[in-house]
Amino acid sequence: MSSECILVTGGAGFVGSHSVIELINAGYSVVVVDNFVNANHETMMRIGEICGTKITNYSIDLTNKSALHDLFSKHKFTSVIHTAGLKVIGESCDVPLLYYRVNVCGTINLIEVMKEHNVKNLIFSSSASVYGPPEYLPLDENHRTGRGVKPYGKTKQCMEELFKDLCKAEQGWNIIILRYFNVAGAHQSGKIGDNTQGPPAYLISYCAQVAAGKRSEVVIYGNDFDTHDGTGVRDYVHVVDLAYAHVLAQKQLEKECGLRVKYRIADRRPEDIGSFYCKPDLALEELGWKATKGLNEMCDDLWRWQSRNTDSSPLS
Secondary structure (H helix, E strand, O other), X not given: OOOOEEEEEOOOOHHHHHHHHHHHHOOOEEEEEEOOOOOOOHHHHHHHHHHOOOOEEEEOOOOOHHHHHHHHHHOOOOEEEEOOOOOOHHHHHHOHHHHHHHHHHHHHHHHHHHHHOOOOEEEEEEEXXXXXXXXXXXXXXXXXOOOOOOHHHHHHHHHHHHHHHHHHHOOOOEEEEEEEOEEEOOOOOOOXXXXXXXXXXXXXXXXXXXXXXXXXXXXXXXXXXXXXXXXXXXXXXXXXXXXXXXXXXXXXXXXXXXXXXXXXXXXXXXXXXXXXXXXXXXXXXXXXXXXXXXXXXXXXXXXXXXXXXXOOOOOO
16 A cells, blocks of 8 residues: 555545545545535445445535645645536536635635645646637647636636646646546446536436436537537546546556437527537646546446436436
């Protein structure tokens, strides 16, 4: 077992929980912090069942700086994987102040506490939403950011710029930024998956909830885009593949359900994009990472999770 202790913020969430499992499987010692606003306490127990070990976790909000100080005083962290934050793009347009307070101010608190405790290794969960409407496809790291971005994406871009400025101003910081596109699937055990409280942030998770009877329908916004069938085109990555990217990033710091899903076509939403997908070459070049699980595995694993973790009353 590695002597390193890694803090995973948002470790009870969709991406965070799967990352915890992959980190433990890779031999790391992990501590989780989550405020459990959009996650479930039972997730920590299920991660423990999968990994065969009790997961040390704390219910802390990153906006509570004194609680973060206490946490860092209890443990000797060598690095932080920062997946915590609010993530629903549409919701961010309705309550932008909340998103800036939680995502940006919470991150500033985290960075300041890390600095005071001399922890300067960070892997940050950013988002492809920082790009805005694509000027070319597939998107890569050279594409400019910030044009036509909604509040959620702006909070992510704000944090990216903060990290860049920090690394320029202060020596010793090692920060890796991972920009996620669309996450799908679930752990193959069926024990954990996208257990977000409220509407899912990811389309395939939404489809699974409709198939399981938890929601009435999927709303497809627009069928008149310049694409092969008029609907939006996106790419997807299995959450376990994404979780393993965090393991590789950490190492770099050291050196179908079969049911018909009811849907309806609605008008486009403002600023919706027809096609939006990535070119992941840099992740292969820098981290040695590439996706290994396809869309079928995403759907199979997601349905295994969704069908085993549902209730009789629809959410809507």
